Amino acid sequence: MSNKTTVILAAMMGLGLAGTAMAEITKPECVAPAKPGGGFDLTCRVVQTGMEAMLPRALEVTFMPGGIGAVAFNEFNTSRTDDPNALVAFSTGSILNLLVGKYGEYSLDDARWLAGAGVDYGAVIVKADSPFQTLADLMAAMSADPTSVVLGAGGSVGSQDWMKAALIAKAAGADPKAMRYAAFDGGGEALAGLLGGAIQVYTGDMAEMAAHLDGSLRILAALSEERLPAPYAEVPTAKEQGVDAVWPIMRGYYLGKNVSDADYATWVAMFTTAHADAGFQKVQAEKGLFPLPLAGAAFDAAVRAQADTLKTLAVEAGLMPAN
Amino acid sequence: MTEVFSGLATGFSVALQPFNLMLVLFGCFFGTLIGALPGIGPINGVAILLPIAYSLGFPPESALILLAGIYYGAEYGGRISSILLNVPGDAGAVMTTLDGNPMARNGQAGKALSLSALASFIGGTVAVVLMTAFGPLLAQFGVGFQPSDYVALMIFAFATLASLVGANPIKTLIGAVLGLMLATIGVDSNTGVMRFTFGVPDLLSGIDFLVVVIGLFGMAELFHLVEQQARGAVKSIPVDRTFVSWADILYVRWTLVRASLIGFIVGVLPGTGASVASAVSYGVERRMAAPDDKMFGQGDRRGLAAPEAANNASAGGAMVPMLTLGIPGSGTTAILLGALLMFNITPGPQLFSQHPEIAWGLIASMYIGNVALLVINLPMVGLFARLLTIPQHYLTPLIAILAFIGIYTIVGNPFDLYMIIALGCMGWLLRKLDFSLAPVILGFVLGALFEDNLRRALSISGGDWGILLSTWESYLLYALSMGVVIGPWWRGRPRRRGEGAADKA
Numbered sequence: 074m075s076n077k078t079t080v081i082l083a084a085m086m087g088l089g090l091a092g093t094a095m096a097e098i099t100k101p102e103c104v105a106p107a108k109p110g111g112g113f114d115l116t117c118r119v120v121q122t123g124m125e126a127m128l129p130r131a132l133e134v135t136f137m138p139g140g141i142g143a144v145a146f147n148e149f150n151t152s153r154t155d156d157p158n159a160l161v162a163f164s165t166g167s168i169l170n171l172l173v174g175k176y177g178e179y180s181l182d183d184a185r186w187l188a189g190a191g192v193d194y195g196a197v198i199v200k201a202d203s204p205f206q207t208l209a210d211l212m213a214a215m216s217a218d219p220t221s222v223v224l225g226a227g228g229s230v231g232s233q234d235w236m237k238a239a240l241i242a243k244a245a246g247a248d249p250k251a252m253r254y255a256a257f258d259g260g261g262e263a264l265a266g267l268l269g270g271a272i273q274v275y276t277g278d279m280a281e282m283a284a285h286l287d288g289s290l291r292i293l294a295a296l297s298e299e300r301l302p303a304p305y306a307e308v309p310t311a312k313e314q315g316v317d318a319v320w321p322i323m324r325g326y327y328l329g330k331n332v333s334d335a336d337y338a339t340w341v342a343m344f345t346t347a348h349a350d351a352g353f354q355k356v357q358a359e360k361g362l363f364p365l366p367l368a369g370a371a372f373d374a375a376v377r378a379q380a381d382t383l384k385t386l387a388v389e390a391g392l393m394p395a396n
Numbered sequence: 397m398t399e400v401f402s403g404l405a406t407g408f409s410v411a412l413q414p415f416n417l418m419l420v421l422f423g424c425f426f427g428t429l430i431g432a433l434p435g436i437g438p439i440n441g442v443a444i445l446l447p448i449a450y451s452l453g454f455p456p457e458s459a460l461i462l463l464a465g466i467y468y469g470a471e472y473g474g475r476i477s478s479i480l481l482n483v484p485g486d487a488g489a490v491m492t493t494l495d496g497n498p499m500a501r502n503g504q505a506g507k508a509l510s511l512s513a514l515a516s517f518i519g520g521t522v523a524v525v526l527m528t529a530f531g532p533l534l535a536q537f538g539v540g541f542q543p544s545d546y547v548a549l550m551i552f553a554f555a556t557l558a559s560l561v562g563a564n565p566i567k568t569l570i571g572a573v574l575g576l577m578l579a580t581i582g583v584d585s586n587t588g589v590m591r592f593t594f595g596v597p598d599l600l601s602g603i604d605f606l607v608v609v610i611g612l613f614g615m616a617e618l619f620h621l622v623e624q625q626a627r628g629a630v631k632s633i634p635v636d637r638t639f640v641s642w643a644d645i646l647y648v649r650w651t652l653v654r655a656s657l658i659g660f661i662v663g664v665l666p667g668t669g670a671s672v673a674s675a676v677s678y679g680v681e682r683r684m685a686a687p688d689d690k691m692f693g694q695g696d697r698r699g700l701a702a703p704e705a706a707n708n709a710s711a712g713g714a715m716v717p718m719l720t721l722g723i724p725g726s727g728t729t730a731i732l733l734g735a736l737l738m739f740n741i742t743p744g745p746q747l748f749s750q751h752p753e754i755a756w757g758l759i760a761s762m763y764i765g766n767v768a769l770l771v772i773n774l775p776m777v778g779l780f781a782r783l784l785t786i787p788q789h790y791l792t793p794l795i796a797i798l799a800f801i802g803i804y805t806i807v808g809n810p811f812d813l814y815m816i817i818a819l820g821c822m823g824w825l826l827r828k829l830d831f832s833l834a835p836v837i838l839g840f841v842l843g844a845l846f847e848d849n850l851r852r853a854l855s856i857s858g859g860d861w862g863i864l865l866s867t868w869e870s871y872l873l874y875a876l877s878m879g880v881v882i883g884p885w886w887r888g889r890p891r892r893r894g895e896g897a898a899d900k901a
Contacts, residue, residue, distance in 0.1 A: 108443075
């Protein structure tokens with residue numbers, strides 16, 4: 074090793090040490106583990122715009138696509154495990170992928186679940202001229218004959234989108250594996266499939282319905298705990314119709330698992346402030362998200378609670394072994 | 397109809413405002429450049445500029461006009477590197493290489509560039525006129541197209557392309573199968589099972605179409621050039637001053653009509669885009685030609701005009717379901733839809749009544765954009781054509797740099813760079829073995845659509861194959877498939893009998 078390299082190496086190590094010791098967020102970054110333009114991009118934009126005033130400098134959004142989030146999860150478990158500057162966007166779908174092993178041999182303990190960006194809720198949608206007037210009509214049809222109804226959504230069998238359909242089937246007392254489900258390439262195509270009559274029920278998300286409240290579709294139920302604010306106030310929840318089906322689609326951020334407690338606490342404090350801030354809430358609403366004011370330990374608990382629900386469904390559907 | 401004309405009048409009053417006019421021109425010019433760079437296509441251009449347009453605080457109609465300008469500008473620009481370098485500029489321009497590049501090699505680069513610009517103009521204009529007149533009606537048709545109908549459409553596409561570059565049918569078939577195999581890599585969209593990913597997380601979402609295109613075509617072409625240079629066998633292409641003539645236009649007039657219509661209809665369907673549109677229209681032209689027509693693949697003007705008219709028409713067609721129903725018909729329109737939502741504008745049927753300035757302004761800008769693109773492109777033909785006079789030892793590394801940057805820009809994943817090199821080696825080997833690469837690409841894009849839709853249709857029917865023959869659209873497409881397979885044979889038959897008789901006598 075030449076002298077010059079030694080000096081450079083030493084300098085780099087020194088910088089690295091200084092970085093960890095300072096516990097300071099100097100160069101905030103949000104990693105969207107996908108291509109630009111998708112849901113993770115949107116998740117990063119929430120913090121970029123919503124927390125602009127709080128951050129020391131403009132937050133940079135970077136993209137790390139590959140393997141539906143696996144590449145980013147791997148990166149933050151191998152080379153950037155203690156980077157205090159980088160948030161990584163994730164969603165309920167990422168938790169599911171992690172659980173069923175699509176991210177490799179990692180578990181929920183391999184990331185520090187930080188804070189919520191917002192939440193969306195599942196929706197059960199039919200065409201306006203559908204014979205199913207209420208969720209009860211659909212439930213009756215499905216419990217009489219699970220194969221009489223064709224459901225569909227924008228994700229493959231075993232995906233988060235499919236699970237919403239499975240949840241409905243289960244609530245109707247049908248075996249999710251027996252249900253007729255068509256997997257489309259994204260929500261747009263699934264919606265086209267519903268309007269074109271290829272499928273009868275679309276298990277989509279509430280926020281994407283904003284563009285379709287004109288009467289061409291009927292939302293049978295919102296899969297939220299309580300009714301959502303306008304323009305969705307007219308949509309009944311599944312719960313109030315006597316069906317125990319709640320499906321939040323969380324969006325949030327995690328940090329590498331070796332990020333220090335001090336840095337974690339700094340971020341948690343910032344998010345706690347942001348969640349109460351009107352400006353942040355406005356950005357959230359603009360991106361089609363409902364509030365999810367959870368950070369730190371409370372958020373970690375919410376992630377683990379959802380993971381349990383996902384696990385139960387995944388085991389029942391034969392997607393993963395019960396252990 | 398009066399509604400349409402008053403709408404158009406509103407639209408032109410918006411689109412002709414100096415600021416918006418400037419944005420259309422800028423978008424078209426910038427889009428052409430983006431399209432011409434190998435790898436970067438309309439979807440990247442629009443995705444890159446969306447946040448910029450938003451942060452500059454443009455009014456929504458201006459932002460949308462700018463983004464749409466980039467969209468069809470890129471569809472125009474894709475042909476340039478296809479023709480000159482044999483490297484498709486974007487996904488919709490793969491078929492353009494088949495006859496466009498041979499024309500350039502025959503010393504007709506100028507003619508190829510100007511003819512394709514004209515074909516693009518006609519395709520784009522036909523699409524926007526049809527969209528203006530029948531938009532909402534067509535959107536209903538597009539949405540009503542069932543998964544089983546897509547299966548029939550893919551069968552039709554395979555039928556038209558069966559004899560593609562048919563020097564050796566076995567090799568064509570092997571090529572198509574290789575494409576199908578590449579398409580199966582990744583998480584299976586129907587069951588969520590991982591196929592051929594070998595534990596590599598980067599392969600979970602499959603191989604991006606552009607990675608396959610740039611790898612198989614671009615890198616393979618590059619290796620081929622390097623090999624030629626190493627052997628000192630580089631042929632210099634003569635500088636040409638050729639330009640499209642009336643005779644050329646008359647020669648391809650029916651091709652343009654057919655390709656524009658096919659491209660538009662395929663574009664309106666939510667599940668298919670420019671690559672399928674150009675493939676189907678190329679296949680149809682080839683099948684329409686006399687069976688003994690050996691010009692295709694050697695620099696046929698019809699083979700150049702058809703895919704270019706079709707991919708521009710499909711860009712217009714894809715706007716129909718986006719504007720009228722709020723359903724994106726392609727990746728690029730999905731981003732445009734996202735742009736509308738960012739401005740708190742709800743697309744769909746109410747768009748035309750609630751925000752006529754946006755809906756009609758956008759449509760009017762498409763008329764202006766098409767004219768602008770023709771005006772921008774024709775004078776630049778000579779300039780582009782001179783690109784070929786750059787010595788190979790400068791040109792080759794330049795293509796390499798552009799391809800690498802282009803691929804890295806799409807998704808920013810270094811794994812894709814290894815991927816294009818691997819695919820490039822495969823493409824180069826296939827070329828050595830005298831395979832044509834087009835069937836590989838077509839197997840890749842059509843095969844994936846075929847499989848997804850077939851299995852989607854079967855999960856809808858609960859496994860009953862009868863669903864494949866349940867609509868008039870599918871009957872029509874199967875009948876057309878039979879027609880394109882039997883037709884050439886039927887037309888060839890009487891002459892063969894005549895020859896037989898002559899032999900006897």
